[in-house]
Amino acid sequence: DAGVIQSPRHEVTEMGQEVTLRCKPISGHNSLFWYRQTMMRGLELLIYFNNNVPIDDSGMPEDRFSAKMPNASFSTLKIQPSEPRDSAVYFCASRFKNGRFGGGSFTGELFFGEGSRLTVL
Amino acid sequence: GNSVTQMEGPVTLSEEAFLTINCTYTATGYPSLFWYVQYPGEGLQLLLKATKADDKGSNKGFEATYRKETTSFHLEKGSVQVSDSAVYFCALIFTGGGNKLTFGTGTQLKVEL
Numbered sequence: 001d002a003g004v005i006q007s008p009r010h011e012v013t014e015m016g017q018e019v020t021l022r023c024k025p026i027s028g029h030n031s032l033f034w035y036r037q038t039m040m041r042g043l044e045l046l047i048y049f050n051n052n053v054p055i056d057d058s059g060m061p062e063d064r065f066s067a068k069m070p071n072a073s074f075s076t077l078k079i080q081p082s083e084p085r086d087s088a089v090y091f092c093a094s095r096f097k098n099g100r101f102g103g104g105s106f107t108g109e110l111f112f113g114e115g116s117r118l119t120v121l
Numbered sequence: 122g123n124s125v126t127q128m129e130g131p132v133t134l135s136e137e138a139f140l141t142i143n144c145t146y147t148a149t150g151y152p153s154l155f156w157y158v159q160y161p162g163e164g165l166q167l168l169l170k171a172t173k174a175d176d177k178g179s180n181k182g183f184e185a186t187y188r189k190e191t192t193s194f195h196l197e198k199g200s201v202q203v204s205d206s207a208v209y210f211c212a213l214i215f216t217g218g219g220n221k222l223t224f225g226t227g228t229q230l231k232v233e234l
Binding site: 056091093109112113 | 162227
């Protein structure tokens with residue numbers, strides 16, 4: 001399996017520009033998570049989806065941030081307009097909802113992509 | 122609410138030294154517990170897990186035992202290698218309800234020759 005695929009791996013942009021980060025979860029996974037990682041704040045959950053439906057977006061910092069999941073194999077995180085304080089590594093992760101598949105034992109494992117490093121100048 | 126507390130890093134050790142990274146949790150009920158590892162420039166990946174009290178998770182020479190009485194899940198390794206240098210995250214989740222992992226702040230480990 002290819003794993004969780006994120007793009008771009010690196011993006012440098014100027015303040016005020018729109019940024020779109022993309023994620024392709026592992027095929028068959030039905031939960032998708034967006035995280036942000038910074039030195040100051042550590043790893044923060046921004047939003048997660050079950051079966052393409054946003055369940056909890058309480059971690060989304062501001063209205064400038066939005067996330068969509070139009071189908072089971074694709075999600076985007078958009079920042080408009082971007083600001084220097086948005087500079088971070090953004091991770092996408094996926095798993096089977098509640099960590100079970102086909103009635104099997106709970107695993108809880110979350111599979112992470114390699115991240116998108118965003119720098120806003 | 123649920124929370125995970127890890128020892129602050131960085132932890133710097135010489136190769137072949139013994140490693141302990143402390144992790145304690147606060148939760149109502151009995152969660153499943155995890156250690157994730159993040160190597161430089163990569164995403165997090167599961168290292169080991171334990172789903173009930175007294176379970177021991179192990180992988181790649183690392184071990185952690187789920188201690189309900191002390192609400193702890195300390196990570197240990199008997200002899201670290203330079204290749205173990207990474208950031209280690211403790212995390213918890215409740216099975217059967219909710220879908221969010223609660224992560225600790227992470228502990229950076231540096232292993233030197």
